[in-house]
Amino acid sequence: MPELIEVEQYRAALDPLCGQTVESITFSDRQFVRPRGTPVEVFGQVVGNELVATSRRGKLLLVHISNGLGDAFVVGMRFGMTGRLLIDGVSPIENLEYASARNDPAWDRAVFVIGGKRVSIRDQRRLGSVELDPDIEALGVEATLVAADQLEALCSGRTKAIKALLLDQQLLAGLGNLLADETLWQAEIAPHRSAGALSPDECKTLAHEIQTTVKRLSTRGGSHTGDSFPARRAGALCPRCTGQMEHRTVGGRSTWWCAAHQR
DNA sequence: CCGGATGTTCACCT
DNA sequence: GAGGTGAACATCCG
Numbered sequence: 486m487p488e489l490i491e492v493e494q495y496r497a498a499l500d501p502l503c504g505q506t507v508e509s510i511t512f513s514d515r516q517f518v519r520p521r522g523t524p525v526e527v528f529g530q531v532v533g534n535e536l537v538a539t540s541r542r543g544k545l546l547l548v549h550i551s552n553g554l555g556d557a558f559v560v561g562m563r564f565g566m567t568g569r570l571l572i573d574g575v576s577p578i579e580n581l582e583y584a585s586a587r588n589d590p591a592w593d594r595a596v597f598v599i600g601g602k603r604v605s606i607r608d609q610r611r612l613g614s615v616e617l618d619p620d621i622e623a624l625g626v627e628a629t630l631v632a633a634d635q636l637e638a639l640c641s642g643r644t645k646a647i648k649a650l651l652l653d654q655q656l657l658a659g660l661g662n663l664l665a666d667e668t669l670w671q672a673e674i675a676p677h678r679s680a681g682a683l684s685p686d687e688c689k690t691l692a693h694e695i696q697t698t699v700k701r702l703s704t705r706g707g708s709h710t711g712d713s714f715p716a717r718r719a720g721a722l723c724p725r726c727t728g729q730m731e732h733r734t735v736g737g738r739s740t741w742w743c744a745a746h747q748r
Numbered sequence: 749c750c751g752g753a754t755g756t757t758c759a760c761c762t
Numbered sequence: 763g764a765g766g767t768g769a770a771c772a773t774c775c776g
Contacts, residue, residue: 488754516771544755567757567773574760587774605751610772645765654756661754713749737767739752 486565489628489659489709490699491578492544494572495562498577499548500539505600507532508580510560512615517606517702519563519614527617542624543609543658544552544568544641560620562595565612571605586682616674621669628659637688640680647683647691660695662738667711668698670725676735690732696698717741 486600512518518525531550538549544658546562562570569576571593579688583713593605595615606613626635639656650656651740660668669676672694674687702710712724720742721730728745 491754519756560767563755565771566753568755592773608772609774610753610755612773614756649765652755663754687768733765738755 486488487544487568488661488664489541489544490523490708492541492546493703494577495564496539496541496546498570498572499546499604500537501601502572502602502604503538505536505602506537507708508536508598508601509596509599511596512594513596514594514611517608517611517614519616523617526559527623528560528615528649530556531617532558534558537617537713542621542627543654544661545619545621545624545658547619547621550570559574559618559621560711561616562606562615563616564606565608565610565614567610568594568608571603571607573603576603585730607699624657624658625653626658628657630666631657631692631695633685633689633692636692637685640683640688643680644676645680646735647674650680650736651695652736652738659699661708661712662740663708663714664698664702666717666741667702667713670696670713670742670747671698672713673746673748676740676742677733703745712741716743719740734744 510532512525515525534550534552536548537551540547548560550558550560565689569578577683592609593608594608594611595606597604642649648665648669651660672691674691702708715723716730723730723745728743731742731744732741734740
């Protein structure tokens, strides 16, 4: 499920645990610790300290931990394609889109006990990860905050497809495949257009649609609640203009758009 | 059996 | 360096 909307819900669910002590951190899957090759033992130094804050950058959930004596740690959580955050076995997100109908506790790849609560990352496909002190600066502009002139600067001089740019976390952090398609659909821009070919007006529209789309879908409950989402299937017609929906890989991801109104 | 799935990373080209 | 492609990761679903 996780694009920035879902990760923000996870963050909000975790936030009430601020002030509590991190009592243990365990992994059922060593590979869940990143970067690859990092020993699980590095998390030993974190245990016994206090969760002081939660934050988020794009799809990266950040858990700030301190012992009040100058030692500060940041634990980064990534949720991959099917990762969910559960607190005492309950997820803030119940509506699973692509995850299995099953909900197997064996998929808890990482488990944190914080203030007596069991916080786990339940991830069927194991594409999520946990990283101590992740490089936050490697991520681009937070998508929910991108201004028109910032987006214009990102697009300027780039030949890659605008959708590929929207998905490039080093440039713009937070949008995933569904949000990128929905945003372009709302902005009436074709996903395969070269980013550098967008006019200043189009950049302005797109930046605006990023903001409004994220807000609207957050209210509705997830990245899969976009107006164009039901049309992500073969033979579908555009819900806005009844044009034919097109399907192709753009930026390495499955992409759907309306051939009639997205130009 | 095969293809595809809200993600990231890496190798390998051009 | 920019950008594209494909594979890999691991698992389930249609």
